[in-house]
Amino acid sequence: MPHSVVRDGFNAYFDAWEADIGSFLEFDKQALAVCGAKAAGLSPLSGLPFGVKDNIAVAGMRLSCGSKLLSGFSSPYSATAVTKLREAGAVPAGKTNMDEFGMGSSTDNSAFRRTNNPWDPSRVAGGSSGGSAAAVAAGLVPFALGSDTGGSVRQPASFCGVVGLKPTYGAVSRRGVMAMASSLDQVGPIAKTIDDAKLVFDIIRGKDDLDATSWSSDSVLDKNQAKTKLKIGVPREFVSAGLDPEVAANFEATLAKLKTAGHEVVDIELPSFRYALACYYVLMPAEASTNLARFDGLRYGTKQVGADLLGDYQETRGTGFGPEVRRRIILGTYVLSAGYADEFYYQAVAVQRLIKADYARVFKEVDVIATPTAPGPAFKIGEKIGDPLAMYLEDIFTVPVNIGGVPAVSVPSGQTTSGLPLGVQLTAGAKQEEILFALGRAMAA
Amino acid sequence: MLDLSIVSMQRYNMVREELQATASLAHLDLSEDEADAALPAFELMLEYFAAMKAADEDIEAFGRSILDIPPTTQAVSAGNRVRFDYFNNSNTNNQGSNPLPGLADELVKRVPRSENRFVVIPNVL
Numbered sequence: 001m002p003h004s005v006v007r008d009g010f011n012a013y014f015d016a017w018e019a020d021i022g023s024f025l026e027f028d029k030q031a032l033a034v035c036g037a038k039a040a041g042l043s044p045l046s047g048l049p050f051g052v053k054d055n056i057a058v059a060g061m062r063l064s065c066g067s068k069l070l071s072g073f074s075s076p077y078s079a080t081a082v083t084k085l086r087e088a089g090a091v092p093a094g095k096t097n098m099d100e101f102g103m104g105s106s107t108d109n110s111a112f113r114r115t116n117n118p119w120d121p122s123r124v125a126g127g128s129s130g131g132s133a134a135a136v137a138a139g140l141v142p143f144a145l146g147s148d149t150g151g152s153v154r155q156p157a158s159f160c161g162v163v164g165l166k167p168t169y170g171a172v173s174r175r176g177v178m179a180m181a182s183s184l185d186q187v188g189p190i191a192k193t194i195d196d197a198k199l200v201f202d203i204i205r206g207k208d209d210l211d212a213t214s215w216s217s218d219s220v221l222d223k224n225q226a227k228t229k230l231k232i233g234v235p236r237e238f239v240s241a242g243l244d245p246e247v248a249a250n251f252e253a254t255l256a257k258l259k260t261a262g263h264e265v266v267d268i269e270l271p272s273f274r275y276a277l278a279c280y281y282v283l284m285p286a287e288a289s290t291n292l293a294r295f296d297g298l299r300y301g302t303k304q305v306g307a308d309l310l311g312d313y314q315e316t317r318g319t320g321f322g323p324e325v326r327r328r329i330i331l332g333t334y335v336l337s338a339g340y341a342d343e344f345y346y347q348a349v350a351v352q353r354l355i356k357a358d359y360a361r362v363f364k365e366v367d368v369i370a371t372p373t374a375p376g377p378a379f380k381i382g383e384k385i386g387d388p389l390a391m392y393l394e395d396i397f398t399v400p401v402n403i404g405g406v407p408a409v410s411v412p413s414g415q416t417t418s419g420l421p422l423g424v425q426l427t428a429g430a431k432q433e434e435i436l437f438a439l440g441r442a443m444a445a
Numbered sequence: 446m447l448d449l450s451i452v453s454m455q456r457y458n459m460v461r462e463e464l465q466a467t468a469s470l471a472h473l474d475l476s477e478d479e480a481d482a483a484l485p486a487f488e489l490m491l492e493y494f495a496a497m498k499a500a501d502e503d504i505e506a507f508g509r510s511i512l513d514i515p516p517t518t519q520a521v522s523a524g525n526r527v528r529f530d531y532f533n534n535s536n537t538n539n540q541g542s543n544p545l546p547g548l549a550d551e552l553v554k555r556v557p558r559s560e561n562r563f564v565v566i567p568n569v570l
Contacts, residue, residue: 076555314472389490
């Protein structure tokens with residue numbers, strides 16, 4: 001079939017889906033012509049288009065982070081992860097929608113458009129990498145990059161029925177990724193299958209001199225590579241309360257399947273996890289309020305003119321940032337302020353150490369921790385927008401992973417009776433992504 | 446809905462002036478009406494965060510008090526890494542054999558208001 005016929009067919013398919021789901025903020029259909037030319041390359045990803053979350057830089061494309069404050073800003077350079085994929089022959093085809101600056105669990109906080117779930121457009125795609133997950137689920141791109149600070153790759157992957165990997169902290173360079181909470185942020189792939197996610201991860205991982213927290217993949221410990229029967233820990237206390245009944249049943253069915261495949265399932269205790277959500281929602285806004293201080297209208301994006309320099313700052317930030325970003329900047333400033341830092345920020349960094357210690361202890365006993373990825377399936381659009389704490393609770397299973405700096409993957413685990421996808425989150429010790437891939441394959445089998 | 450009362454929660458009081466002062470520190474303007482509307486959500490969240498205090502004495506969970514635990518300073522303890530400081534006005538690290546014009550120039554081009562490679566700001570003197 002001539003390329004032009006395939007392209008026309010794809011364009012019609014793309015436009016029909018995009019009208020329903022709104023996953024991209026920018027899409028370069030011309031990029032698909034380049035894909036055809038590169039298709040015969042040596043890398044398995046050669047000639048494949050991919051989506052890039054709009055907080056990850058692609059030279060010449062927009063870099064708005066879903067924020068009005070950066071509308072019209074285009075990046076002069078590409079993130080290292082994007083450059084590595086380009087060098088492997090893959091083609092960045094567009095920028096995907098997201099919650100403004102990554103703050104949200106629904107993509108409802110984007111300043112530009114709503115992203116709907118391809119399985120049910122009256123429901124959210126999850127967030128903050130909702131555009132990337134929805135685009136992959138709808139087949140608009142074979143894979144996409146997201147960023148995960150507290151579950152932003154895994155939760156939308158779960159809501160959209162695709163695979164989402166949050167690698168070990170430092171496994172993938174953050175150069176060219178707009179910082180939200182620098183000690184928690186990590187770039188990760190969203191793909192249809194575990195093997196596709198691994199292909200992308202193997203290309204983007206590795207040390208980068210331009211990100212001092214990145215480390216060489218040569219240092220990966222592979223003591224468990226040869227293991228075929230894995231020990232899976234389930235934090236029973238943590239996963240028993242407040243789960244949607246269908247999520248609970250699906251989770252148990254997944255465990256049963258893994259047992260049948262020969263893996264061992266045991267109960268574990270992670271007592272510090274009861275403090276994880278509070279810890280996260282102190283650390284994240286504290287770091288974000290600091291990182292977002294750079295957006296003052298003088299150096300980037302749009303500027304609003306006030307009466308004086310302070311007026312410029314206040315006008316630009318007041319009108320440029322949306323309500324959730326403003327809320328988190330204020331929270332972050334508050335928990336770092338002189339009178340309250342001990343009670344909030346320093347308490348959170350102490351709790352962080354307990355969470356890391358719990359992971360270290362448990363990973364001496366088990367190879368993997370399994371939980372649902374989210375407490376329920378994709379919720380209705382706008383359902384939680386007025387209740388920040390209810391929205392934050394969406395992240396209860398995903399945030400400890402970022403606090404501990406360990407890797408985790410959300411793997412599709414089936415559907416609710418009404419046909420909404422569900423996911424199970426598998427977490428391993430630092431630098432143990434290979435175990436996650438092995439077990440993820442067992443789940444899909 | 447998950448059970449929030451995982452730890453004992455006490456009412457957290459915040460006054461509007463405190464919220465406005467914090468917003469002002471963050472260079473965000475918050476009107477009295479906006480502050481009044483936002484206050485209950487802030488109080489609820491701070492109440493939830495303050496419950497981390499219970500971890501101090503949660504001997505059942507941790508086997509000891511956490512008061513003597515040094516705070517975490519790095520997510521992954523790899524030590525500090527620094528690189529040689531140099532001036533590089535090209536963008537070759539990203540573009541291989543096809544360098545763009547100087548990255549600094551490219552960045553200055555994107556500034557909302559500039560003049561001869563300087564960023565224009567209001568007079569502060």
